[in-house]
Amino acid sequence: MRDQHASPGIDIDQTQEPKTLVEAAYLRLRRDIIEGIYAPGEKLRVEHLKDQYEVGAGTLREALLLLVTDALVVAQGQRGFRVAPISIADCEDISHTRVLLETEALRQSIARGDDAWEAALVAAFHRLTRAEQKLCDNDDSTTEEWEKCNRAFHEALIAASTSRWIRHFQQILYQQSERYRRVSLFRQPITRDIHAEHHALFDATLARDAARASSILSEHILRTLDAVKRLPVDFFSQRA
């Protein structure tokens, strides 16, 4: 159901098809939660969802349990499941912790990254550039494509890090921040020049300038936080 490799390597193998109904339901549910189809704090009733996703009750429960690992769902004994709530305080926490982890991982990558890492990073940046060019033209359809490229780029940056655990935690936090990024982009499309930030980050990393790269990455992450802070406060009212 999940990749066995290494203690913190509890990531689903995204490339190949889901091998089990639990995994399939997990992937669909995760996408729907991140996309906001189920509101933060909303109750997730197994009886209704099992029909929605066309699986048995036990299967759906297991998918929900898998989402607890990602902290996208919270479970209480005898009181079922809920979508994990969101708040400005949580977004601040996520952003600052991401800065701590990703800058450290980036320093490790820059120190120990080999040619293969550089090549993969160049490829990821190229794909991201293309996606961001398309993003200027169309609006909706390519957003999901850009999200994948953005994620791949950030992962490629720290791929040469020596710490599996940091990368594991980074993936969880990145996924969390994706929820906030969506509501932020929806309300105030894009004001800043994200591609310029990515380009500067890419250049500094390839130049092996750890200090500058870390600094740019920090500001890059915190700028997204600022965008969320500018949202109206009632945006974070949770649904029962």
Add this chain to the structure above:
Amino acid sequence: MRDQHASPGIDIDQTQEPKTLVEAAYLRLRRDIIEGIYAPGEKLRVEHLKDQYEVGAGTLREALLLLVTDALVVAQGQRGFRVAPISIADCEDISHTRVLLETEALRQSIARGDDAWEAALVAAFHRLTRAEQKLCDNDDSTTEEWEKCNRAFHEALIAASTSRWIRHFQQILYQQSERYRRVSLFRQPITRDIHAEHHALFDATLARDAARASSILSEHILRTLDAVKRLPVDFFSQRA
């Protein structure tokens, strides 16, 4: 089944009794894995374990899924569950990541901790001191008691941290390091003066000396890593 509070607050409420069979099986299984009753890498067969723990197969599967969240169990689709493997490289990773997270959290605690935090810390240190005094006399029976006090002390240190996420990740890593600490303590009981380290850490923290406290905490964590490194290499051979 789990405490609902906050996104990363996916920790079981340890204080009160388990409210569900899944939670009870989870707690028992977790203890048995950390204590090494099931060897790292060992296959966990649901059919056998359901009799051992006297629950249904589905219930035990859910408990296993919960342990995936703690990275104590790894799951592969259609190929069942295994105890997460251990290795020297993994222990190094855990230790260094703990240093990164716990020193940051400790700095936050020292900066923002109030009187209540200080009081709780003093209490935790007192209990730890008592447990370590008992540890000098007896050997086996009080080890588990000491583990609880040690954990409580480390959590009390960072309890005033502003970051729920760091505390969440710290709990996972601490639990992981507990597995290594057990095998380490079993082979070479205690050579260094752990209590002196705890005392110095406690004093520096109460003195609000963030730099010194972080430094002591770093060395404290890395010393445990050194003990694991001194173990014979064949200790990490995994069982099929």
Add this chain to the structure above:
DNA sequence: TCAATAATTAATCTCGAGATTTCAATATAG
């Protein structure tokens, strides 16, 4: 003797139904 294939065994994955608990609406007393 070794490799490849086929049959057997075992374990996992999946589903539906029953027991227990929680939640909500209604009724009743102060």
Add this chain to the structure above:
DNA sequence: CTATATTGAAATCTCGAGATTAATTATTGA
């Protein structure tokens, strides 16, 4: 009118059996 208690419905938790898949052993051919 408010607060408490009661009743009913909904949802969760749990279990056992059947279907699907992986691992093991045995067999056959080179």
